[in-house]
Amino acid sequence: MSKSYQNNPATREAPWVRRSLLGLGLGFFTLFLLLPLITVFAEGLRKGWDVYIAALVEPDAVAAVTLTLLAAVISVPLNLVFGVCAAWAVAKHDFRGKQLLITFIDLPFSVSPVVAGLVYILLFGAQGWFGPWLQANDLKIVFAVPGIVLATVFVTFPFVARELIPLMQAQGRDEEEAATVLGASGWQTFWKVTLPNVKWGLLYGVILSNARAFGEFGAVSVVSGHIRGQTNTLPLHVEILYNEYQFAAAFAVASLLALLALLTLVLKQFVEWRAKESA
Amino acid sequence: MTTATLSAPGVSGTARPRRWTRRRVLPGFAPTLGFTLFYLSLLVLIPLSAVFLKSFTHGFDAFWAAATAPRVLASYRLSFGTSLLAASINVVFGLILAWSLVRYEFPGKKLVDALIDLPFALPTAVAGIALTALYAGNGWLGKLLEPMGIKVAFTPLGILVALIFIGLPFVVRTVQPVLEDMETELEEAAASLGAQRWQTFRHVVLPILTPALLTGFALAFARAVGEYGSVIFIAGNLPMVSEITPLMIISKLEQYDYVGATAIAAVMLVFSFVLLLVINGLQAWSGRRNGVR
Numbered sequence: 001m002s003k004s005y006q007n008n009p010a011t012r013e014a015p016w017v018r019r020s021l022l023g024l025g026l027g028f029f030t031l032f033l034l035l036p037l038i039t040v041f042a043e044g045l046r047k048g049w050d051v052y053i054a055a056l057v058e059p060d061a062v063a064a065v066t067l068t069l070l071a072a073v074i075s076v077p078l079n080l081v082f083g084v085c086a087a088w089a090v091a092k093h094d095f096r097g098k099q100l101l102i103t104f105i106d107l108p109f110s111v112s113p114v115v116a117g118l119v120y121i122l123l124f125g126a127q128g129w130f131g132p133w134l135q136a137n138d139l140k141i142v143f144a145v146p147g148i149v150l151a152t153v154f155v156t157f158p159f160v161a162r163e164l165i166p167l168m169q170a171q172g173r174d175e176e177e178a179a180t181v182l183g184a185s186g187w188q189t190f191w192k193v194t195l196p197n198v199k200w201g202l203l204y205g206v207i208l209s210n211a212r213a214f215g216e217f218g219a220v221s222v223v224s225g226h227i228r229g230q231t232n233t234l235p236l237h238v239e240i241l242y243n244e245y246q247f248a249a250a251f252a253v254a255s256l257l258a259l260l261a262l263l264t265l266v267l268k269q270f271v272e273w274r275a276k277e278s279a
Numbered sequence: 280m281t282t283a284t285l286s287a288p289g290v291s292g293t294a295r296p297r298r299w300t301r302r303r304v305l306p307g308f309a310p311t312l313g314f315t316l317f318y319l320s321l322l323v324l325i326p327l328s329a330v331f332l333k334s335f336t337h338g339f340d341a342f343w344a345a346a347t348a349p350r351v352l353a354s355y356r357l358s359f360g361t362s363l364l365a366a367s368i369n370v371v372f373g374l375i376l377a378w379s380l381v382r383y384e385f386p387g388k389k390l391v392d393a394l395i396d397l398p399f400a401l402p403t404a405v406a407g408i409a410l411t412a413l414y415a416g417n418g419w420l421g422k423l424l425e426p427m428g429i430k431v432a433f434t435p436l437g438i439l440v441a442l443i444f445i446g447l448p449f450v451v452r453t454v455q456p457v458l459e460d461m462e463t464e465l466e467e468a469a470a471s472l473g474a475q476r477w478q479t480f481r482h483v484v485l486p487i488l489t490p491a492l493l494t495g496f497a498l499a500f501a502r503a504v505g506e507y508g509s510v511i512f513i514a515g516n517l518p519m520v521s522e523i524t525p526l527m528i529i530s531k532l533e534q535y536d537y538v539g540a541t542a543i544a545a546v547m548l549v550f551s552f553v554l555l556l557v558i559n560g561l562q563a564w565s566g567r568r569n570g571v572r
Contacts, residue, residue: 005382010470010479011463024384025375026391033397033443035419036409043412082318089312089355092305101315103559109325110551112505114525115544118532119326127537129329154322158486179302186306208399215402217508218525222532227347235404235508242512244409251412254405259512261400268400 031075033139038259040274044251055241055249056256063229064237064253067145071152071220071233072213078153083160087188091168102165108157115156117222120147143225148233156212160205167201168194186216198274207271211264215257286460317453330548333436336539350518351527358524362434362503365442365452366496373450375497380451381458395452400444401506410441411513433515438523441509446499453495454488457565463488490565497561501554505547 005011006018013021055061062260086105090098108116122128134141141147175197176227179189217235224231232240233242234257241250300353334342345351369571378387380392397407414421424431429506431437461484469479507525522530531540 001381005463006384006462010466010467012477018383021375022385025372025379026385028372029376029391029394031442032422032447033394035392035413036406036444037397038399038407039413039419040405043409085311085318086315088307089315092310095308095312098385099559101319103555104324106555106559107327107552110501110505110524110555111327112324112507112528112544112547112551114507114528115330115505116549118528118540118544121532122329122537122541127306137526137532150322155328157323171304172549180304180306185466187303190307204508211400211479215405217402217404218506221507222529226331238408247412254402254408255341257402257405261397261402261405264400265396266398269393 031206037258040255042249042256046251047248051247051248052255055246055252058249060229060232061234061237061253064232064234067148067231068214068233068235070145071149072210074149075153075213076157076206076210078201079156080160080206081162082157083162083205084150086200087164087168087192090165091171092173099212104163105158105161106250108154109162113155113218114222115214117151117219120150120154120223142223143227144231147223148220148231151223153218155216155219156209159209159212160202162200163205163208164198167198172198198277200271204268204271204275207267208263214260296407326547330541330544333537334545337538341507341538341547342542345531345536345539347548348539350522350541351524351539353519354522354524357438357521358437358504361442363521365446365503366441366500368439368443369446369450369499370462370492370496373447373499374454374492376447377451377454381455382387394447398448406444406509407512408443409442410437414440414513427514433521434515435514435521437513438521442503442506442511445506445509446503447472449502450492450495453491453498453565455487457472457491459530461465473570487568488567490561494558494561494565497554497558501551501558504554505551555568 008209021241056254068249086101089095109278121142124130125132128142141150146256175193176189179193180186184192215235217232219238220233221239224233224236227234227241228240229244235252238257240252241247289307312533349449360397371560376391376395380388411432412418414424414437416422416425416432418432429436432442449468463485466479470476474482507523510523511526514523514526516526524543528540528543528547531537533544
């Protein structure tokens with residue numbers, strides 16, 4: 001594809017232009033993306049493998065891994081169900097205010113993570129709307145695990161819906177309508193017609209929301225209360241280690257998250273490739 | 280949900296007046312829309328409205344005083360200024376990168392293409408400490424820059440670096456598909472009419488890319504203004520100098536100043552909602568321009 005651009009005199013630049021653009025682009029890429037990534041691993045291993053491994057198997061780190069997994073395991077399926085419902089309602093039906101609904105679904109993307117955390121403090125904190133009631137019933141949401149889960153749900157809210165809505169809109173309704181006319185029930189239509197058509201888009205949304213759930217910092221930081229071994233997710237654990245000047249340990253844990261990020265990119269690439277194949 | 284004839288009560292009139300009335304053929308409208316609205320209200324709309332209600336509980340004067348305190352105003356200037364600058368830099372280099380990825384062949388192209396999304400996948404705190412280590416006085420880049428008198432880490436320049444990092448993929452990923460879909464016939468026509476390569480780019484290619492570039496700019500800008508994790512490590516967080524607005528919210532919260540925190544949050548929320556509407560408009564424009572959707 002790009003070969004043909006350079007064989008066509010109308011779409012070809014002078015070699016010096018091409019070389020300068022490539023140099024600028026790749027230089028920028030190296031400076032801002034590649035070097036930070038390499039730094040994570042280099043700093044993590046600076047004091048050797050022993051320190052590296054020790055930082056990962058330490059009890060507080062293990063607790064942080066567990067809590068991070070828990071938050072992801074709850075928030076991703078919830079938002080998956082929501083995304084499918086929203087996409088079915090928006091893409092397969094006509095109704096007033098559809099555009100506004102889509103805008104609202106996108107809202108958590110443009111809200112600062114810090115504001116996202118703050119809203120749950122306003123609702124469930126000691127001085128919040130439900131604070132006195134929660135205290136009277138000895139329930140804790142903010143500065144405890146439920147708050148972390150809520151904040152994670154908020155920041156990963158739009159991912160699946162956002163992938164599915166344009167995809168299902170583009171695919172139209174003909175196949176589903178045919179299935180329905182032929183006597184398929186709603187569930188049958190969804191499982192046998194719609195889902196096979198959108199499975200790669202769905203998976204794509206799940207991968208992205210999972211990555212965000214693992215990595216969220218701002219929102220979770222506000223509601224966490226930073227209790228070591230109890231309300232620390234992996235990114236918060238990185239922050240604590242870093243602020244305690246345990247740089248090697250901080251970067252060791254950070255490299256674990258960076259590996260997850262790389263795995264996410266690989267999976268994403270694979271899903272994009274499969275989606276293209278099946279299209 | 281189980282019968283094909285089910286249609287939602289009360290919504291049988293279609294959204295827009297049409298020449299024919301479309302019967303609701305597909306089932307499941309009422310339960311899916313109902314759940315969507317319920318879930319959206321419970322998790323997003325009601326919590327966000329709490330910010331506005333709470334910020335006015337102590338009257339407008341208290342709200343205004345908290346939202347326009349000198350230290351807060353300085354943080355707006357810093358956050359908006361560095362975000363605008365970072366988004367502008369990303370528009371230039373994002374376009375160059377998207378152009379290189381679509382038009383040129385080079386070794387490692389697949390890898391570069393995949394790693395463009397790194398800021399989406401890498402947790403912001405990890406990005407923050409990595410950039411700080413890189414640009415601190417003893418870091419790989421800091422070592423080169425500090426003898427030249429350029430201090431990046433713990434200055435507003437460091438904030439700019441972090442915001443460039445998190446904003447880059449927004450521009451590349453909005454421009455790239457438009458470039459891929461662009462017909463070469465337009466450039467061929469321009470060339471055959473005697474246009475120089477630069478003239479073709481300036482008068483044919485750039486106008487086609489403009490909506491996507493603006494969308495990418497707006498997305499990167501919106502993300503940058505609210506960004507917290509990647510910035511706080513490298514910012515230095517000096518009052519009036521390098522305190523970003525989200526950090527102001529955090530520090531108010533840590534002092535149990537809920538009125539102050541909420542007032543700043545309300546300002547940010549209004550701003551992000553306006554920006555979201557702008558982005559939606561831009562995307563619709565971009566879609567119409569390029570004949571998709």
